[in-house]
Amino acid sequence: VSGRGRPAIVGAFEHPLREAPGLSISQLHAQAAAGALSDAGLTFADVDGYCAAGDAPGFGAVSMAEYLGLTVRWLDSTDTGGSANLLHVANAVAAIEAGLCRVVLVTLAGKPRTGGSGLEVTGQQTGAPEHAFEQPFGPTAASFYGMAARRHMHEYGTTPEQLAAVKVTASQHARHNPHAFLPHVVTVADVLSSPYVAEPLHRLDCCVVTDGAGAVVVARDDVVRSLDRPPVRVLGSGVAPRTMDGGRGDLTSTGAVWSGPRAFAEAGITHADVGYASIYDSFTITVVETIEDLGFCPKGHGGPFVAEGGLRAPDGPLPFNTDGGGLCNNHPGNRGGMTKMLEAVRQLRGEAAPDLQVPGCEVAIAHATGGRIGARVCSATLVLGAA
Amino acid sequence: MSTLPTPAPVTNPETSAFWAATDRDVLLLPTCGPCGRAFWYPRARCPACGSEEVTWNPASGRGVVHSFSVIRRGVTGPYREVEGLVVAYVELDEGVCILTNLVGDPDQFAVGTEVEVEFDRSDGIGSLYRFRRRAEASG
Numbered sequence: 387v388s389g390r391g392r393p394a395i396v397g398a399f400e401h402p403l404r405e406a407p408g409l410s411i412s413q414l415h416a417q418a419a420a421g422a423l424s425d426a427g428l429t430f431a432d433v434d435g436y437c438a439a440g441d442a443p444g445f446g447a448v449s450m451a452e453y454l455g456l457t458v459r460w461l462d463s464t465d466t467g468g469s470a471n472l473l474h475v476a477n478a479v480a481a482i483e484a485g486l487c488r489v490v491l492v493t494l495a496g497k498p499r500t501g502g503s504g505l506e507v508t509g510q511q512t513g514a515p516e517h518a519f520e521q522p523f524g525p526t527a528a529s530f531y532g533m534a535a536r537r538h539m540h541e542y543g544t545t546p547e548q549l550a551a552v553k554v555t556a557s558q559h560a561r562h563n564p565h566a567f568l569p570h571v572v573t574v575a576d577v578l579s580s581p582y583v584a585e586p587l588h589r590l591d592c593c594v595v596t597d598g599a600g601a602v603v604v605a606r607d608d609v610v611r612s613l614d615r616p617p618v619r620v621l622g623s624g625v626a627p628r629t630m631d632g633g634r635g636d637l638t639s640t641g642a643v644w645s646g647p648r649a650f651a652e653a654g655i656t657h658a659d660v661g662y663a664s665i666y667d668s669f670t671i672t673v674v675e676t677i678e679d680l681g682f683c684p685k686g687h688g689g690p691f692v693a694e695g696g697l698r699a700p701d702g703p704l705p706f707n708t709d710g711g712g713l714c715n716n717h718p719g720n721r722g723g724m725t726k727m728l729e730a731v732r733q734l735r736g737e738a739a740p741d742l743q744v745p746g747c748e749v750a751i752a753h754a755t756g757g758r759i760g761a762r763v764c765s766a767t768l769v770l771g772a773a
Numbered sequence: 774m775s776t777l778p779t780p781a782p783v784t785n786p787e788t789s790a791f792w793a794a795t796d797r798d799v800l801l802l803p804t805c806g807p808c809g810r811a812f813w814y815p816r817a818r819c820p821a822c823g824s825e826e827v828t829w830n831p832a833s834g835r836g837v838v839h840s841f842s843v844i845r846r847g848v849t850g851p852y853r854e855v856e857g858l859v860v861a862y863v864e865l866d867e868g869v870c871i872l873t874n875l876v877g878d879p880d881q882f883a884v885g886t887e888v889e890v891e892f893d894r895s896d897g898i899g900s901l902y903r904f905r906r907r908a909e910a911s912g
Contacts (some may be wrong), residue, residue, distance in 0.1 A: 524852035532842030633813030633869030
């Protein structure tokens with residue numbers, strides 16, 4: 387597998403803060419941008435493309451581009467929730483290959499922990515055609531995932547203990563991350579004894595709510611070759627929504643059913659080639675459905691797979707979320723896609739926590755699930771490779 | 774009538790007839806003329822074939838629980854202080870899943886429980902269609 391000549395991620399940065407009461411959201415975007423550009427060995431003046439989703443305050447990505455002082459000739463404000471930044475990287479690669487730009491900055495920031503819940507209904511949501519048929523009944527984000535979890539349990543026999551195992555593995559990884567919001571190992575019993583948030587999901591089945599920020603820089607091959615940092619090539623990508631389909635949607639699967647095969651095919655890889663996987667983990671059920679949909683185990687077998695240590699790094703069959711993931715480390719702005727890419731970059735650079743580094747990790751995936759798997763989602767898969 | 778909050782739905786020209794019917798305790802189910810399939814949520818075009826020949830027939834109001842979640846405590850808006858709200862998908866006998874609430878003790882429900890519709894007037898146009906366990910329910 388080789389991505390030689392293709393655009394690559396050349397800079398990556400995760401803001402160390404998990405609570406940022408003294409910073410504005412714009413400042414967080416800027417600090418993450420500066421961190422990623424510095425990591426790459428580039429400056430703001432090198433950037434000619436910019437991407438940010440709905441977490442960027444203002445008029446699409448334009449307000450932040452102006453705030454940052456960027457001169458860009460291409461931008462993308464597409465918002466698919468937590469998967470948006472992966473979609474941005476996929477689109478940035480296409481834009482670079484189409485000759486539209488050469489250095490693309492992608493930023494994320496948010497303050498749901500100290501700056502308001504971020505759960506307020508916005509005008510855009512009120513105008514959504516489904517809004518009146520859902521919101522008057524009081525569903526929360528967690529309750530949509532709770533409905534998905536209960537249906538998965540009904541159809542496949544998945545148990546609360548199996549879901550809890552996802553959190554347990556994430557916590558075992560998070561203890562190696564000094565920045566992790568929840569750095570302590572938890573047990574299955576801890577998860578099951580935590581209060582219900584949206585039954586059958588407990589508090590510890592949920593991701594953390596953190597302030598924070600992150601950024602990546604994607605560059606054309608000639609720029610890549612001029613830099614010192616090891617590039618992470620974008621070998622393949624896939625983006626696909628899954629909706630309620632007129633009242634016949636499947637709560638037990640996601641868009642990964644389509645985004646995964648497309649990304650794998652473009653990269654020319656098989657499951658056996660994947661050394662490390664960043665898997666979106668807004669809730670424990672999200673991980674179980676996703677690894678099934680991506681084909682790492684048969685549909686309905688995700689529960690036993692995770693309970694048997696399938697996600698453990700570095701020696702499990704599918705080492706996942708070695709930063710602790712959204713479940714334990716960081717889920718800035720209620721959007722976990724950026725941090726999924728950042729840990730995949732660390733693994734491919736050999737810069738993950740030493741105890742969790744996958745030896746000789748050459749191919750990794752980053753996968754994100756925006757929206758709500760109990761309603762409508764947009765899944766995005768990136769296949770990334772060490773150059 | 775349940776004791777749950779009854780926020781008024783936001784209506785528009787495409788959905789106002791649907792909501793007006795709910796104030797007469799009628800749940801209308803949009804069905805495509807050409808392809809004959811019922812669909813949810815209500816809209817003026819068929820999501821399967823794109824036809825705007827949509828008929829609005831009263832639904833049976835009966836179905837089974839497809840899935841549900843019990844929210845320990847509400848987060849925002851009128852449900853902020855509500856404990857034990859049951860949010861559910863009910864699969865109507867006509868074959869579509871609709872988002873709703875289950876009314877009553879959460880312990881009486883499981884996937885597959887037979888339910889029937891009831892209506893709660895809102896403080897605006899439109900009543901909220903919610904579901905209770907059928908008296909003769911199995912499951």
